[in-house]
Amino acid sequence: MKNFNDIPLNLRSVLQDDLRLEVYRLKLAFKVPAVTSRNVFQEKTSYFLFVTDSKKRTGVGECAPLRGLSPESESQVENILEELSENPGLWGDYLEEGLSGFSSVRMGLETALLDLFNGGAGLPFPSKFTLGADRIPINGLIWMASADLMFQQVEHKVKLGYRVIKMKIGSLSWEEDLELLHRIRRAFPPEQVELRLDANGALAPDEAQEKLEELATFHIHSIEQPIPPGTPDLMADLCENTPVPIALDEELIGWETTADRTFLLERIMPHYIILKPSLCGGLQGATEWAELAGQFNIGWWATSALESNVGLSAIAQWVYVQQNPAVHGLGTGQLFTRNVETPIFLEDGALGWKAGVSPKYDLIFEEGERIV
Secondary structure (H helix, E strand, C coil), X not given: XXXXXXXXXXXXXXXXXXXXXXEEEEEEEXXXXXXXCCCEEEEEEXXXXXXXCCCCCEEEXXXXXXXXXXXXXXXXXXXXXXXXXXXXXXXXXXXXXXXXXXXXXXHHHHHHHHHHHCCCCXXXXXXXXXXXXXXXXXXXXXXXXXXXXXXXXXXXXXXXXXXXXXXXCCCCCHHHHHHHHHHHHHHCCCCCCEEEEECCCCCCHHHHHHHHHHHHCCCEEEEECCCCCCCHHHHHHHHHHCCCCEEECHHHXXXXXXXXXXXXXXXXXXXXXXXXXXXXXXXXXXXXXXXXXXXXXXXXXXXXXXCCHHHHHHHHHHHHHHCCCCCEECCCCCCECCCCECCEEEEXXXXXXXXXXXXXXXXXXXXXXXXX
């Protein structure tokens, strides 16, 4: 193997030639169709990695590519997982450079190895959070729907204890979006509810400045990806002049090296970046993005990307050890008709962990298909 200067120390120490990888493919069904700016999801596919060492300890991770957003296709994911299974002695090479463009696979492999390193109890990052002594505040996500249904979602989230609401715009007409924001602000003033918006690139670049000025009247905390990714010069100009702080999300996908990530942040200088480990380089990539953001005084928070409870639990544990006090955009594990049982739970707008409770992977074995 090569030297592992770019691999976290605890991953380096657990790598060995006798590791064995099994992979199960599982389709997770949504309780109600998940409507995004790009797709309507009825179900999604996740791959669960079980890495076992010579002492019969097993670490578990989830590879959750997101169709329409992840650069890697499901068939590409399955091919790379087969290669990993056949070549455990080369996992160091894969983690160093061989998983470029395969963020979801990196995320799954990292999580499984970190879990294995810590004894295989579903604890890739043990902390006060996994001891049940602290929680992670999260925002309430409002799914795209009619204006009335979106307002009802906001009301429900506030009743549940959320004080930060994230709402996607762009599915309604601009006039309907503005009226909905008026309605929300009449019911929930800024001192009661913080509003984060996610445009998913819905604003036309030549109209974005004017529309951001209209949005500013609603005391918006930030807006994610106001214009489509891939035009860093236009985004840089917008960030310099916007009355509403801008967060990069999809813009981070595909930037794989430290030099490229540094270039992007220095060129655009956003106010915030949104880190989805399954999309922006795995846990190691997300950690580097966070460190670079700190160097440029750019804020950040993390968001899950429709993972099952396995991936969600790993991201939550990673988030906690970063000690970033922001309100994060993590899921709640309640989207699917059935989910893998982990100790994670939701209460009063925060994620907690039931200490001493082990994950149960029965659903994966009963309904999943072993592919490796």
